[in-house]
Amino acid sequence: MVEVPDAGGVYTPLYLQYSDFSTDKPDIVIDETKFKREDYPTNMADEMISYMESYSQFCRELIFFQGFTLHASAVEFEGKAYLFSGPCGIGKSTHTHLWEKVFGQKAKIFNDDKPAIRKMDGVWYAYGTPWCGKDLIQLNIKVPIAGVCFLKQDNLNVIRQLPKSEALAKLLEQSLHRFRNTERLDLMLGLADAFINEIPVFELANRPESAAAILSRDNMKKIAEERGL
Amino acid sequence: MKIKEGFIIRKVAESWAVIPVGKAQYDFNGMILINQTGAFLWNLLKEDTDIEQLANALCKEYFIDKNQAKEDVEAFIESIKPSNCLE
Numbered sequence: 001m002v003e004v005p006d007a008g009g010v011y012t013p014l015y016l017q018y019s020d021f022s023t024d025k026p027d028i029v030i031d032e033t034k035f036k037r038e039d040y041p042t043n044m045a046d047e048m049i050s051y052m053e054s055y056s057q058f059c060r061e062l063i064f065f066q067g068f069t070l071h072a073s074a075v076e077f078e079g080k081a082y083l084f085s086g087p088c089g090i091g092k093s094t095h096t097h098l099w100e101k102v103f104g105q106k107a108k109i110f111n112d113d114k115p116a117i118r119k120m121d122g123v124w125y126a127y128g129t130p131w132c133g134k135d136l137i138q139l140n141i142k143v144p145i146a147g148v149c150f151l152k153q154d155n156l157n158v159i160r161q162l163p164k165s166e167a168l169a170k171l172l173e174q175s176l177h178r179f180r181n182t183e184r185l186d187l188m189l190g191l192a193d194a195f196i197n198e199i200p201v202f203e204l205a206n207r208p209e210s211a212a213a214i215l216s217r218d219n220m221k222k223i224a225e226e227r228g229l
Numbered sequence: 230m231k232i233k234e235g236f237i238i239r240k241v242a243e244s245w246a247v248i249p250v251g252k253a254q255y256d257f258n259g260m261i262l263i264n265q266t267g268a269f270l271w272n273l274l275k276e277d278t279d280i281e282q283l284a285n286a287l288c289k290e291y292f293i294d295k296n297q298a299k300e301d302v303e304a305f306i307e308s309i310k311p312s313n314c315l316e
Contacts, residue, residue, distance in 0.1 A: 164242035
């Protein structure tokens with residue numbers, strides 16, 4: 001579905017990383033001649049700029065396929081996707097790694113930075129993407145979403161389901177890409193609207209410990225089952 | 230007083246989201262969530278108007294007294310000011 005052309009030279013590592021995702025007939029083609037290097041600090045590594053710029057292009061095109069990306073770490077558990085989101089450094093990756101530690105083989109992280117989200121045949125799926133963070137944790141799979149959880153750091157572990165208005169603000173914070181045109185923004189808001197109305201959204205205040213993983217898994221799984229997700 | 234160019238308003242879940250697009254993003258890089266009453270006032274602010282007129286409209290629409298309406302309008306204007314959306 002997505003093609004990232006081989007640029008050779010400096011960009012080769014990026015291409016190799018993305019080659020798991022290439023197909024015969026791309027719907028979206030990343031055009032690196034349009035990368036805006038001037039928008040970044042001069043001492044930023046080319047690979048990093050390519051990562052951000054290709055991601056940016058992807059988001060802008062994905063919206064026309066009724067999809068968006070979320071800044072989250074996505075873990076598959078018993079066939080369902082649980083997404084942990086929040087700003088950089090909040091502990092998304094730490095939390096999903098705890099899931100793998102506590103639940104062993106039953107839990108598998110399939111994207112550690114920016115999974116794509118799209119509704120297909122009435123089901124909201126989270127997708128692995130090449131934009132998967134510095135540890136390169138990625139699987140080219142799609143998994144039906146059971147829930148999304150925003151993290152915050154605290155001295156205790158408490159989870160609550162968010163009311164829709166709060167869920168909306170947090171979802172847009174971690175996904176709204178700077179759209180310069182109204183059409184894309186309008187599409188994005190439409191997707192956010194549909195998503196929040198169908199997928200439960202939580203906030204977990206937590207310490208980086210196993211009990212937090214058990215708490216999030218128990219609560220999110222319970223609500224998902226009640227909702228038939 | 231009216232809303233500047235470049236802000237879109239759209240109903241999302243149970244609120245109305247107000248977001249800048251294009252150049253308006255340079256003044257305000259965020260989003261405001263407003264309720265139904267706020268959305269009602271926002272639409273009126275698309276044309277040049279003032280607190281008096283907005284309060285009158287609120288009175289008619291919601292059957293509240295003038296003083297209450299004025300307070301509500303002023304509170305609303307204060308709440309959206311930080312986004313630099315008014316001119």
